Amino acid sequence: MNQDALKTLVGQAALHYIEPGSIVGVGTGSTVNKFIDALATMKGSIAGAVSSSLASTERLQALGIRVFEASEVDELAVYIDGADEIDHAGHMVKGGGAALTREKIVAAQSRHFVCIADESKLVTTLGRFPVPVEVIPMSASRIARQFAQMGGTATLRSKNGAPLVTDNGQHILDVAGLQVQDPQAFELQVSQWPGVVTVGVFALQKANVCLLGASGGVKTLVF
Numbered sequence: 001m002n003q004d005a006l007k008t009l010v011g012q013a014a015l016h017y018i019e020p021g022s023i024v025g026v027g028t029g030s031t032v033n034k035f036i037d038a039l040a041t042m043k044g045s046i047a048g049a050v051s052s053s054l055a056s057t058e059r060l061q062a063l064g065i066r067v068f069e070a071s072e073v074d075e076l077a078v079y080i081d082g083a084d085e086i087d088h089a090g091h092m093v094k095g096g097g098a099a100l101t102r103e104k105i106v107a108a109q110s111r112h113f114v115c116i117a118d119e120s121k122l123v124t125t126l127g128r129f130p131v132p133v134e135v136i137p138m139s140a141s142r143i144a145r146q147f148a149q150m151g152g153t154a155t156l157r158s159k160n161g162a163p164l165v166t167d168n169g170q171h172i173l174d175v176a177g178l179q180v181q182d183p184q185a186f187e188l189q190v191s192q193w194p195g196v197v198t199v200g201v202f203a204l205q206k207a208n209v210c211l212l213g214a215s216g217g218v219k220t221l222v223f
């Protein structure tokens with residue numbers, strides 16, 4: 001099975017976690033796109049979705065799924081999202097699709113985080129994938145120097161030759177060369193630096209379950 005087929009498999013498997021009549025928290029990315037396509041097959045049984053990005057909102061609405069603002073609804077039963085990396089305790093690196101801030105907000109609003117990923121995303125220690133950090137533009141150089149002191153190399157993410165601008169109007173630094181031994185301590189530390197909007201380590205909002213697409217089928221990891 002190729003990676004695309006594995007993403008389809010876990011996207012469909014995530015439907016088992018959807019409570020009938022509920023509003024579903026929906027992440028962002030190519031794996032989540034497979035989930036959204038699967039969710040459309042049961043759109044009559046859910047009330048709608050809260051989305052973590054403009055891209056997911058567009059896809060949900062195009063498939064006829066009602067999208068609510070996060071602030072319009074209370075707690076969500078479940079949040080379904082992908083990851084760039086996940087460790088054996090459910091800590092993740094996220095933000096490869098630049099949606100980390102809204103992803104963390106919707107995850108925090110949800111009782112249950114179900115991560116959907118293919119097995120290439122499972123790691124022992126977070127940091128092989130450069131850690132995305134959404135920053136206020138005027139703070140980017142100083143934050144890059146702070147990461148350098150930790151042994152990381154921060155690069156401003158660009159798109160079409162200009163700095164990428166997130167859905168929130170901010171920039172992203174991708175920090176390579178880190179070995180995140182204590183994800184919760186790292187998240188707490190970096191979140192306090194002035195100018196950091198969101199760090200792409202999800203330890204406080206870690207996954208409760210990971211549906212991991214492997215050649216033998218879907219493995220369910222419970223944390």
Ligand code: 5RP
Nearest residue numbers: 029030031082095096097099
């Ligand atoms: C977007 C994310 C995604 O969940 C992450 O990048 C994984 O994406 P994909 O499913 O395309 O590999 O954090 O900000």
